[in-house]
Every structure is written in C-alpha cells, then in structure tokens.
Amino acid sequence: MESTAARKPILICGAGLASLLLAQLLLQAKIPFLVFERDAGMSFRAQGYRLRLSRECLDALEANLTPTRWQKFWDTCGKTAGAGFAALDAITGEDVTEARKYEGAAAPRRDDEAKGGKMDLSSRDGKIVGIARGEMREQFMTGCEDFIRWSHHVAGYELTDSGVRAVFADGSKSDKGEMLVGGEGIYSKVAKQVSNGKIVTYDTGARGIHGKVSTSAFKELGEGVWRVTDERKKDGKVFLITNVRANDMDDPTVEFGWTIGAQPGVIHPPNEDYAIIGKPAADIAKSLTKDWHPKLKPLFDNMNEAEAAFWKITCSTPTGVPDWPNQPRVTVIGDAAHSMTPAGGIGANTAVRDAALLGRLLVEAGGYEEGITEKYEREMRVYASEAVRSSYAGAKMQFGVNIDENSPRVHV
Secondary structure, eight states, rough: OGGGGGOOOEEEOOOHHHHHHHHHHHHHTOOOOOEEEEESSSTTSSOOOOOEOOHHHHHHHHHHHHHHHHHHHHHHHHEEOOOOOEETTTTTTOOTTTTTTTOOOOOHHHHHTTTTTTOOOBTTTTTEEEHHHHHHHHHHHHHHHHEESOOOOEEEEEEEEEEEEETTSSOOBOBBBEEEEEEEGGGGGHHHHHTTOOOOOEEEEEEEEEEEEEEEGEEEEEEEEEEEEEEOTTTTOOEEEEEGGGGGGOOOTOOEEEEEEOOOSSOSHHHHHHOOOOOHHEEEEHTTTTTSSSTTTTTHOOOOOGGOOOEEEEOOOOTTTOOOOBBTEEEEEEGGGGOOGGGOOOOHHHHHHHHHHHHHHHHHHOOOOOTHHHHHHHHHHHHHHHHHHHHHHHHHTOOOOOOOSSBBOOOO
C-alpha cells in the first residue's frame, strides 16, 4: 500500500453535514483530504433547524467516530421524552393529537397503528434525540479546520491520468487529488457532471422558515415534539414543528428552534432566493402566524431574527436515486445525491449514513482504491431510494405536493 505521506488528498466539495463527517472520519484515519466550501466561513449563513436523529444515524456515528468523539457528540445531543408528535390547533391552541393521529402517515403505517402499533419517533432509550444543525457541523468540523478552503466555489471536476482536480467557478483548479466527493447540496455541479444530468432536483413549490427563540417562549407548551397546524389559509395549510426539551427549559440563554412549513402557494417571499435570512425571513414567519393562539405567539414575537432562514422545499426524483455509469474517482453524498423533503426528518439522517458508509470504505482501504465508489453507490442507492420515496409520500400528505416530469426543476 502506498504510504499516507505520499498519497494525494481526497477532495471534498462543500462543508455541510455529510462532507464534514466524511472529513472527520478521514482525519481519524490519517487519510489526507481537503474540503472546498463556497461560503466565506462557518457563520456566513443561518444554520437552520434542529435535527431529529434516527436509530440508523446514531448507530452509524457510534460505529465510525472514535469513542471520545462519539461521547462528546452524544453529550451535546438533547434527549426529549415522548415517542411521537402531540398536535395543536394553531388558532384555538387546543390539543388535537387524537384527531390528527395519522396526519402525514402513509397508509401502511396507518394500518399498523390501527392494529395497535404506534408511530415512534424515539431514537434511543425511549427518547427523541436531536441536535441543532450548526452544533452538528461544529462537532464534525473540530480538528479539520486547517484542511478547509473557504470561498472556493466548485463548478465541476477534471480527470487526470491518475487522479482528479476540482475546477472552481473562477476557472482555477485545485491540486490533484486521488478522488473527489461532491457534497455541496442540491446545487451541486459535481452531481450534474458525474451523473450526466440524471440526478434531478425538483422545486415542490412548498416553502419553509426556520427560527430560534429563548426557551422562555416555550413554557406553555412544555416538553415534547409538537406539530401545530393552521388550516385557514385559502391557498393551503401552514404548520409548525418544534422539539421542546425539559432539561433546558429553565435556562433563558438557551434557544430552541422551530420550523414552519407551508403548502405551495401560501408563502410569497420578496424573491425566491434560497438564502433569504435574518429579518426578511422573520417577517414572513410573523405574518403567517399573526393570528395564532397567544400561547404560541412568543415563538415569533420574541424570536432571534438574525437566525431566521427561508428555504425552498425540494425533492429528488420520487422513485429514488437514479443509476449512472460509475466514475471510479468521483461520487456524491447527501443532498447532492438525493434531496428530500423535511417530512419525517429523513434527509440529514440519510446524508450521515452516506458519509459513514463512504468513510468506512475509504478507511478500510487506507485511502482511495478502485472499486470504492462503485461499492458505495450500489449500497447507497438501496437505502437512499427508500428514504426518498418515504420522504415524498409524507410530503404529498403534509404539504400537498405532487411531482411529475413537468414539475419545475432546481437549476444547477
């Protein structure tokens, strides 16, 4: 095997969750890598919502992070009691959990629950485990800082006789790497190039806003995972999901996040820029919720406006991750491979599984070797395609979206 010192780096595009986890796993194994990120730094954009971590995601992290790194990650996560959603009417504030027990659940799940089963959101030990997206990025980034190149917008790649280079938007190129991984999200130029356009992301028309506010705003809700629904909008529903953890409720310096989702046609932003952040995004949220029940109003009246973020709800081809001819030195992970709606909180968990799988294959081989991307893509397509289908089915019910070949696409 070629010595580590002599090996060229693995080139990673984007500094999102999947890319940074892959970088962390390579760092642990002393495999050289470089990360290229278009933003100027970690704090350049709002960090978004709180993520509910699945059993599969937690298992993948525990199996691949060092014991010390895993323990630090686990200790950072919040643990919320309760196995599922509690539902509230946005206008009356009434508990409508039983009436909306099956809202957003596919028919087989509804049938299972009717037979005595229960939709279970718990991750471990009867708790719903979650972490803020920004905190998760910071955890994975720790130790990798010297290998991140900010303000580097990857526009594609160039194969060489024995490697690959990243090509940047300004026309410059990286030094040669042994392999390149596209993890730069739904606007990935790498994904478009390596799949020859087969990876397609659709704009569902649904929109969302993330926000943060001090724990004091959640006092009247109490612990649990809450889904609040407003069905009065003439163009469609608006709903909010938030995770309230009891152990932080008495510390006003801690902020909890919430996510608003709206069906197509409800939110009319000043523009369709995916990067609307701060007060403009906060104003949209306040307008949507101005008539909500008084116990919910503090979530918006007292929000940290700087942390608000507007977003388009997108989805890959609902049938799953497409096939494309394998390129041995180039592959894609996370949203670059499979964008998902927020229904079920599946997207980030699947991205983590991608990074853990590809990282494990690279670590076991001591770095790049021919066949790794093919093995990764073959296994990834199975679980990621199932995840995309599940995410889309949930979004059809929750968001009222419908994708076909004539639906608008996200332009890369």
